[in-house]
Amino acid sequence: MKAISKCLTCHVNQAQRILDKFVISEHEKWNILKKVLNDLSQLNYNLKPIDIAEVMYEKLENYLNKSDLYSEEKKKSNDAALSLYKDFKSRILDSSDPLYEAAKLSVAGNLIDFGAKKGSTEELFKQVIDIWNQPFSIDDFEEFKKSLFSSKNLLFIADNAGELVFDMLFIEIIKETLHDIEIFVALKGKPIINDATVDDGKYIGIEKFATIIDTKLKTAGASLPKSSEEFRRLFYDSDIIIAKGQGNFEGLSEESRNNLFFALVSKCEVISDFIGVEKNSKLFMNSKRIRQE
Amino acid sequence: MKAISKCLTCHVNQAQRILDKFVISEHEKWNILKKVLNDLSQLNYNLKPIDIAEVMYEKLENYLNKSDLYSEEKKKSNDAALSLYKDFKSRILDSSDPLYEAAKLSVAGNLIDFGAKKGSTEELFKQVIDIWNQPFSIDDFEEFKKSLFSSKNLLFIADNAGELVFDMLFIEIIKETLHDIEIFVALKGKPIINDATVDDGKYIGIEKFATIIDTKLKTAGASLPKSSEEFRRLFYDSDIIIAKGQGNFEGLSEESRNNLFFALVSKCEVISDFIGVEKNSKLFMNSKRIRQE
Structure with missing residues (x-):
């Protein structure tokens, strides 16, 4: 866009x-x-x-003269999210539809964005919990689930640190549901805003559930022409893709491929207007919905 | 500042x-x-x-290619304020201290500022009424009153359209209290943001109570070096001065003269921090309080 x-x-x-x-x-x-x-x-x-x-x-x-403007916030939000992992996993497993519940938490986690939001880590996490149980404003999850069950591999394009912990929980639940699926998680090579980097992925231990891919990007969202060969290949070859957050939406909204799902909170007016939803909507939508002028 | x-x-x-x-x-x-x-x-x-x-x-x-960016809002807020004039005057005259009550309304009216605020005219007027009865955060009104009673003339440096109607009510009450005082009201020569112009003054009929002075300024606040000779002379010669709003505060905070009172709502963080008050404080203060670095 x-x-x-x-x-x-x-x-x-x-x-x-x-x-x-x-x-x-x-x-x-x-x-x-x-x-x-x-x-x-x-x-x-x-x-x-x-x-x-x-x-x-x-x-x-x-x-x-600084290369990582949000290192402190990233560390703090990774740790805060990790401290909630066990409790949140139980809540998800106790629910009637763990996969859906985990997806909703992963998208709610997209609120953790120091580029778009002011305020403390504590306040943000409170808001995440608040909107976890709210329904998606655009909900293509059933369609996603159907595709997922016939997929051999999934590319998960991550967005922010902290949020990544909830993505890991979603990925864990996907693995528990479909034991044979291979999952790749695409992370930033270098710090940009509070986007999750390869280091964040290793720090939280996401490798237990997914193979880390370095996009080699330093853009606040996936930009195919600038990304690593490996990421580009996976983008075109994966059976199904989840792209988290506004930055990945901005970078990939014009790409046409099947089974690409955008999972985000629309935190700014510009993106909300573009999609046609209220600001702060929780979205899990098939990329086919987006028609670029 | x-x-x-x-x-x-x-x-x-x-x-x-x-x-x-x-x-x-x-x-x-x-x-x-x-x-x-x-x-x-x-x-x-x-x-x-x-x-x-x-x-x-x-x-x-x-x-x-427009010379008056807020003409519509100015007209609307002048008319809205005029429609409240009679009712507000009764409320003021019925109060235990009409002069003080009128001063508080005049300062509350400073909320009507389309440079600093978003939102509709209706919402702004609701807020004006809400904060009318709140006390001043800095209150030098007693000192002002004392000086006023020994003054032969007063220069009132106005700020915004709409607000000007409440200033007129304050001026009317001053005249009813001190029949012989001569009042000059300084207005902008040309439109800048929603500052009250000579035309606004004539439109609301302020000439019944005060002599209109054209500052010849097109700055969002009084700038002595750029103003008309007449305004500058009155600034130095008047017995007492009321300068309304942030713009006049910005322009005159470094001037040292006696009996200069700033009357404003501190609508932005920068001015609030500079004065040392919470944002949105209602202030009626002697200029002596301000010590410029």
Whole structure:
């Protein structure tokens, strides 16, 4: 999907939040923000939102001389989610439809997004639990399940750290349901915002249930032309795909392939309007629903 | 007071709101916003927030080929406030301290600000009524009253349209209390955001109670070096001054003169932090409280 002017404004607000976090001197904040405004003022129309993020975060990291702007938040949200794993697994297994219940938790976990959201880790996790039991606004899960049962392999394109723990739980339940399915989980090569990296995957132990694939991407969402050969091959060859989050939606909404499911919370106005749902909707939808102009 | 990086970000958000209001094509919005980002990226540190507003609104008006971006909202809020005038005057006269009651309404009216606030006119007026009866967070009204009783003339530096009707009510009550006082009300020469202009003053009939002064300004707050000779003279010669709103605070906080009172709602984080109060505080304060670094 194409970025619109609101995406530029959103990135200015993101830059401001990062400057407020790392820079003390108001004069320095002013000077760095001016550089960011200048960088953004040079971007051409027809970009995807993740292309704006790629440019802006790379520039900001240079200006701030930092390569991982959200390392603390990622660690904190991985640990917070891990501490809930056992309890959440029991709740899922006790439910009438564990697969569906796990999918709903995995999508609710998409709220954990420090690019789109302000607020503390604790508040975010409270919100995750709150919306876990809410129904999907677009619900293609039955269709997903049908395809899943005839699939030999599944590619899971992850989004954020913390959230990844709930994805792991979903993946575990898939494995418990279909013992022979092979699952690949695609993770970022390098840090971008709070996207889950290969290191996050290893940290939480996702390898017990799935093979880690390094997308080699440093974009806040999957961009096929920029990704690793391995990721691209799996994208085209896998029987079924789950792509989590807004960034992967932005990057892959124009791709046409069967059995590609977007699983996300629509956290911004631009994406919600594009899909045609209320902001903060929980979505599990077949990519066929998206018709790009 | 000096602008900080948050003021740049705030102006980007203001530009976005204006583009969403006037421009339909996303491509055109993108191109205009890029120009605004570029304009803002060239501003030097040490400006006042009203200096940013002056540059940005002038540029935006050129890009949009419109000279009055809030004419509709101004008309609507003048009319809405006028429709409440009689009823509000009765409530004030029935109170135990009409002068104080009128001052509180005048300051509550400062919420009517389309630069700082989103939302409909109706919602804003509801909020005005809600906070009318709340106490001032900084309350130098007794000191003001004491000075007022020994003043022969008063300069009232107005802020926004709509709000101006409640200012007129305050001025009317001052005149009913001190029959011989001469009151001058300073209004903008040309439209800037939703600041009250000479035309707004005439429209609501403020001349019945005060002499209109054209500041000749097109800045969102009083800037003495840029203002009319007449306004500057009155600023230095008046016995007592009330300066309404954030813009006038930004422009005059460094001026040192006696009996200058700032009357405003602190609607943004930057000004609230600068003064040292919670956001959305209702303030009636002597300018002596402000010590510029």
